[in-house]
Amino acid sequence: MATVQLDRATKRFGSTVAVDGASLTVLSGEFVALLGPSGCGKTTLLRLIAGFEAPDEGVVRIAGHEVAGGTWQPPERRNVGMVFQDYALFPHLTVAENVAFGLGACRRGLRRRRAGEAGRVADVLELVGLPGHGARFPHELSGGQQQRVALARQQRVALARALAPEPGIVCLDEPWSAIDPLLRAQLRDELADILRTAGTTALLVTHDQEEALALADRVALMRDGRIIQVDAPERLYHEPVDRWSAEFVGAANFLGGRVARGRAVTALGDLPARGGGGGTCDVLVRPELVQLAPDEGGDAVVTLREFRGHDVVYRVRLADGTDLWSQRPSNEAVPLGARVSVRLEGGPVAVFR
Amino acid sequence: MRSRSAPAPLAVSAVAVAALAALPLAYLLIRGIGGGADAWEIVTRGRTAALVGRTVALVAGAPALATAIGVGLAWLVVRTDMPGRRLFGVLAALPLVIPSYVLALAFIAAIGPGGLTGELWGGPGAAWIFGYRGATLALALATYPYVFLLTAAALRRMDPSLEEAARSLGRSRAAAFRQVTLPALRPAIGAGAVLVALYALSDFGVVSLLRYDALTRAIYNQYRSLFDREPAAVLGLVLVVLTTAVLVLEARSRERGRLRRSGAAADRPAELVPLGRWRWPAVAACAAVVAVALVLPVAVLEWWALSAGAELPSEGEVAGWAGNSLLVSLLAALAATAAALPLAALAARRRTAFARSLERVTYAANALPGIVIALSLVFFATRVAEPLYQTLALLVFAYVVRFLPQALAGASGALLRVDPKLEQASRGLGAGPWRTFARVTAPLVAPGLLAGATLVFLSTMKELPATLLLRPIGFDTLATEVWTATGVSAYSEAAAPALLLIVLSAPVVWLLQVRTRGEGAAAEEPPPRE
Known part of the structure; x- marks a missing residue:
């Protein structure tokens, strides 16, 4: 069942089109990531769903009911949970009061006023890993520790506050942008667990492809106000709709070649091609599919080598002058300047004409 | 960088300013407490x-x-x-x-x-x-x-x-x-x-x-x-x-x-x-x-x-009042800025508890109503320093005590803008101390000092009770004239100096607006008036 449905929604600010005829469906229980570069309109799209902006054209439906388009339902009537980029915790309320904020309101037609608020608050704080922090104020969350700990806890409170009223969908707007990479990975996994435990439908806005691919059931790729592809992470990575998407989602090599009888033929060998047709094309080869072997007689040279711990990234110059990126496990050591022979592995690969 | 102890002249002048600023309150306390049962009977x-x-x-x-x-x-x-x-x-x-x-x-x-x-x-x-x-x-x-x-x-x-x-x-x-x-x-x-x-x-x-x-x-x-x-x-x-x-x-x-x-x-x-x-x-x-x-x-x-043309004060009279207003305001602005500098420098550059508490004493002592400062100085002059009574010097001193916080806020803000590293960079580039002061420090400090001085100038222009109590005999300003004429319902006499005061006060709002828009911090403390 569709929890959120956006149908050809358009939003303009003056002469700029922030969202341009975007359509997106989020199914119940699904985790969808809205991925795109900054300024592509993804936050505006989120705000259309939450009700902070009204679309100029198109329709927004939540749980089957139209909330924007022909009719208008204000944010407080949409049952959409929000986790803002800066968390927007109410500074004058304690953590428990923040979390209980959405429980006390009467959501007429959507939800009965519930008893046992305190119990619910304690449950949700437990769920996000902050039991016993209810009496503190948001600015007291660091507990004398570093700023990064405080930010992580604020994010957990924001999540708890959004989850407490059991919203139909939780929208998260770049929730980890202020948090350093190490902690970010931890919080990411934590969020995935929490959402799965709660069985909540979620829409995550992010510009970080790694985040989107790692977390989401499906990723909606957005560019210049349009949604250009919605797919499972694997498909988005291996079968992007165009070159721009291929490069935005991950590192990419494009090799000249041609397609014949279902195989992409390049100077470095041939691989099964995705999609049919024939003729000349560019073949998308992800760096991890490029194998290197030290070879005195090889016609390629390693011109750059970055040891990154979990893997090594090489830049290899081929005989015809093209540069190719290769990503290998860190136990395979090829020195800088070495001559190598290059082989492609795996496939099938995407081809662009 | 380790902060060295403040040089003696700076510390001494700062203490002197703080002491002078605290004088009215201190003397009032002395007189009030020493006033005896008769005087205190009024409280009951x-x-x-x-x-x-x-x-x-x-x-x-x-x-x-x-x-x-x-x-x-x-x-x-x-x-x-x-x-x-x-x-x-x-x-x-x-x-x-x-x-x-x-x-x-x-x-x-x-x-x-x-x-x-x-x-x-x-x-x-x-x-x-x-x-x-x-x-x-x-x-x-x-x-x-x-x-x-x-x-x-x-x-x-x-x-x-x-x-x-x-x-x-x-x-x-x-x-x-x-x-x-x-x-x-x-x-x-x-x-x-x-x-x-x-x-x-x-x-x-x-x-x-x-x-x-x-x-x-x-x-x-x-x-x-x-x-x-x-x-x-x-x-x-x-x-x-x-x-x-x-x-x-x-x-x-x-x-x-x-x-x-x-x-x-x-x-x-x-x-x-x-x-x-x-x-x-x-x-x-x-x-x-x-x-x-x-x-x-x-x-x-x-x-x-x-x-009502006949009752109008002559142009010469109005010019005389305005001249007196401008004179005392200018003197007060200069004196207050000069007095604020050592305090601000001490507080901005040497972040010691001593410097901060000096600054705080100055602020607290000067939240006093103008009439209280004036009254205390009248007592002080008549009892202790008779030659100063009803002199321009004492009047200007009262203004300085009253409006020192405004000058201090301007000076502190200005000095805080000068990162010591900027001066070090200048010295490192081969400029001597004087050249550094002229080319780096002074240009950075000047706008803040000027803003503080302007505020003191305009506040002095409008100050009423201190002027009434401490002015030399026959020394009329725009403010006192508005007060006197209104007291006897001579509205057309009061109108000209009042309008002139409005015109001369307009820059305060401009300053306030610029500061509100420009710096979030400055908006927290708009300057006091009157």
Whole structure:
């Protein structure tokens, strides 16, 4: 069942089109990531769903009911949970009061006023890993520790506050942008667990492809106000709709070649091609599919080598002058300047004409 | 870098300035305590209790009214789609150019006995403007811009996602405003209200002209009685106690404000609230405030200045008053800036507890009402330093003590802008200490010092009680002339110097506006007036 449905929604600010005829469906229980570069309109799209902006054209439906388009339902009537980029915790309320904020309101037609608020608050704080922090104020969350700990806890409170009223969908707007990479990975996994435990439908806005691919059931790729592809992470990575998407989602090599009888033929060998047709094309080869072997007689040279711990990234110059990126496990050591022979592995690969 | 101990001349001059600034309060305490049972008997009199009651009523009423007006205007101007909101955003701050006693004069000259309405249509004039209602109204209309500016700045700074979070958690727009926006604005509103309260407490001109028997007016009358001045000192101390109470309140509200400030600042403007059919009533309300607080006084004074030619003061007289005003204001600005420099330098450069406490003493000692400072200096001069009594030097000294915080704020801000690393960079690039001062330090410090000096200049221009009590005999300024002429209902005589004061005060608002827009921090503390 569709929890959120956006149908050809358009939003303009003056002469700029922030969202341009975007359509997106989020199914119940699904985790969808809205991925795109900054300024592509993804936050505006989120705000259309939450009700902070009204679309100029198109329709927004939540749980089957139209909330924007022909009719208008204000944010407080949409049952959409929000986790803002800066968390927007109410500074004058304690953590428990923040979390209980959405429980006390009467959501007429959507939800009965519930008893046992305190119990619910304690449950949700437990769920996000902050039991016993209810009496503190948001600015007291660091507990004398570093700023990064405080930010992580604020994010957990924001999540708890959004989850407490059991919203139909939780929208998260770049929730980890202020948090350093190490902690970010931890919080990411934590969020995935929490959402799965709660069985909540979620829409995550992010510009970080790694985040989107790692977390989401499906990723909606957005560019210049349009949604250009919605797919499972694997498909988005291996079968992007165009070159721009291929490069935005991950590192990419494009090799000249041609397609014949279902195989992409390049100077470095041939691989099964995705999609049919024939003729000349560019073949998308992800760096991890490029194998290197030290070879005195090889016609390629390693011109750059970055040891990154979990893997090594090489830049290899081929005989015809093209540069190719290769990503290998860190136990395979090829020195800088070495001559190598290059082989492609795996496939099938995407081809662009 | 390790901070070295302050060089002796700097520390010594800073201590000297702080000591001189603390002199009026100290001497008043000495006189009050030494006044003996006779003088203290006044405290237990029923009349004194009534005076305190009236003062407290004024200090409660004026901030309440000013807050209602200021917060309402700020919300309309910043957060709604009211037509002309940008224009009103500028206009609503402009009443700051009108000294409060000039506003009081304009009220009397408009509808009071013998006022404009009487001249045009006859009738006895409205007696209600004398007393509590008139004084509260005049003070509130003169000071609501403090609340307005602080609240508008806080509204602009506020992170819009706070309100949005409340909306997504089931609150209507009104509920979100009540439960989230108002609590977030409370520190700013509180700071504004405290400024108004301090203003009302120290106000002398409005309550005198509108004949409301608050403490300041009683102190002046007691002082004028000449026979027995000791009770005036005791009443002055009562006023000091009330001022301290308000300052303690302020410190508390500041503390709360600091604790509960949200880390995030607005990165985008908040959504404007559509007023619908309330659009034009809102415009009418804003226009009414601006009309009464700004247009009416100027128009009424203009009318009086142009009518009744025979009573008009001659140009030479007006020029003489203006010259005196300019002279003392210039002297006060220069002296206050010079006095502020060592204190500011010590506090900005050597962050020691000693330097900070010196600065704090100076601020605290100078939250004193002007009449208290003046009174204490009168006692001091007549008892201890007779040759100084009724000299220009003592008058300027009173101004410096009264307005030192303004100069200090300018100087501290200016010196804080000079990162020692900038000077080190200059030295590292081969410039000597003098060249470094001339090319790096001075250009960075000059604007702040100038701003502080300008504020002192303009505040001195408008200062009434200190001028009345301490001026040399026959030394009339624009402010004293407004006061004297209004006292005898000679409105056309008061009109010209009053208008001149308004014109000369206009730069204060400009400075205030620039500082409010420019620096968030400066907006927290608009300069005091009068």
